[in-house]
Amino acid sequence: xxxxxxxxxxxxxxxxxxxxxxxxxxxxxxxxxxxxxxxxxxxxxxxxxxxxxxxxxxxxxxxxxxxxxxxxxxxxxxxxxxxxxxxxxxxxxxxxxxxxxxxxxxxxxxxxxxxxxxxxxxxxxxxxxx
Numbered sequence: 001x002x003x004x005x006x007x008x009x010x011x012x013x014x015x016x017x018x019x020x021x022x023x024x025x026x027x028x029x030x031x032x033x034x035x036x037x038x039x040x041x042x043x044x045x046x047x048x049x050x051x052x053x054x055x056x057x058x059x060x061x062x063x064x065x066x067x068x069x070x071x072x073x074x075x076x077x078x079x080x081x082x083x084x085x086x087x088x089x090x091x092x093x094x095x096x097x098x099x100x101x102x103x104x105x106x107x108x109x110x111x112x113x114x115x116x117x118x119x120x121x122x123x124x125x126x127x128x129x130x
Contacts (some may be wrong), residue, residue, distance in 0.1 A: 034065040037115050037122035041071060045130050046095035048090050053125045066122050071110040092125035
């Protein structure tokens with residue numbers, strides 16, 4: 001018979017008690033519980049300095065989970081609106097348009113993004129310029 005296991009190799013009654021890394025649920029395990037935000041997309045040929053989102057209507061919008069980086073939002077947007085890949089992308093940050101670059105660059109940098117609060121919703125403003 002093999003020797004009895006003690007310490008880290010112990011199979012039951014150890015110090016972790018079933019709480020080892022990966023044994024517990026995370027918010028990402030339940031996508032239906034992730035907070036959803038609204039991404040408002042503006043299309044234009046104008047200079048971004050001349051565009052104020054509160055004075056404009058968005059060209060379209062989409063719902064998306066609230067995330068902290070740009071890459072998943074841009075991937076979802078390009079899947080729904082293919083001309084995204086040809087545009088320069090700007091994101092609203094502190095009431096100013098911040099350039100992210102063309103799609104390939106923006107998705108490669110995966111910059112952090114901040115969502116604004118409008119009413120009870122989290123909103124992200126994206127500007128696509130030809």
